[in-house]
Amino acid sequence: MSVAAVISLAPVLWTVSTSFKNQLEAQQYPPSLLPQRVKLSNYTDLFTDSDFHAAALTSIIVTICVTALVLLIAFPCAYALVRLNAYGSKLVLLLIALAQTVPAIVVLIPLYSTVAKLHLYDTRTALVLVYTGLLIPFSTLVLMGFIRSVPVEIEDAALVDGCGRLKVLLWIVLPMARPALATAAVFTAIYSWNEFLIAAVLGGERARPLTVLISHFVSQKTILWGPMTAAVSLVLLPVVVAVILLQRQLVAGLTAGATKG
Helix, strand or coil, X not given: CHHHHHHHHHHHHXXXXXXXXXXXXXXXXXXCCCCCCXXXXXXXXXXXXXXXXXXXXXXXXXXXXXXXXXXXXXXXXXXHHHHHCCCCHHHHHHHHHHHCCCCHHHHHHHHHHHHHHCCCCCCHHHHHHHHHXXXXXHHHHHHHHHHXXXXXXXXXXXXXXXXXXXXXXHHHHHHHCHHHHHHHHHHHHHHHHHCCHHHHHHCCCCCCCHHHHHHCCECCCCECHHHHHHHHHHHHHXXXXXXXXXHHHHHCCCCCCCCCC
16 A cells, blocks of 8 residues: 555655756756755746636636535435435436446537537636536435435434425435535545546636646647646645545545434
């Protein structure tokens, strides 16, 4: 596990190290493990760049909106598929499973055509709607697996006491589903934050997230290694912080709470 951790962290550490190097040192061979002279201007220039500010704002807004919409739709959908046994629920579940097998690049041209016809090209709304549609199936499957583990007797007792289905969903299932919701939220946020292909096609100058902005450091003549790796390091930072803060929700209590008491 230690060897695997070193192999996995090596590219990240190398990226962070390169972000403190100047252009000459970043391109030298053999490369140096640590920067010989720390260059902080790679970061300070980004913080004063209006394009970076706009891209960061787009990434933040899109990630928050997509995560909220996905959880708001996927959670009641997962509960209905597990508990209600409504007519056509098996067909819906099959379609959700099939949606997971279709890569986004397959539907990229139809998505672009639809977004253009709706006059949503180069808008954050387009990114939010597309990401939400792509991520609902995965989050629904994750939440369905957890809801199945919740004893149905708890819900039956609440129904006998006079609670309706909506109150059972909000007052009984929702508090116990926090670990599953945290898991779905983390995966949804990471995808929305890191996605590049769809954003590069559907976004222009006004709706350009950080992942697309980073690609602009690569030109036909050169690669600005210092600014590019500095931007990559800043993009990685929120993901790392979010996983660390939600680690307790992700790991602990996955099976606790449903049968206690």
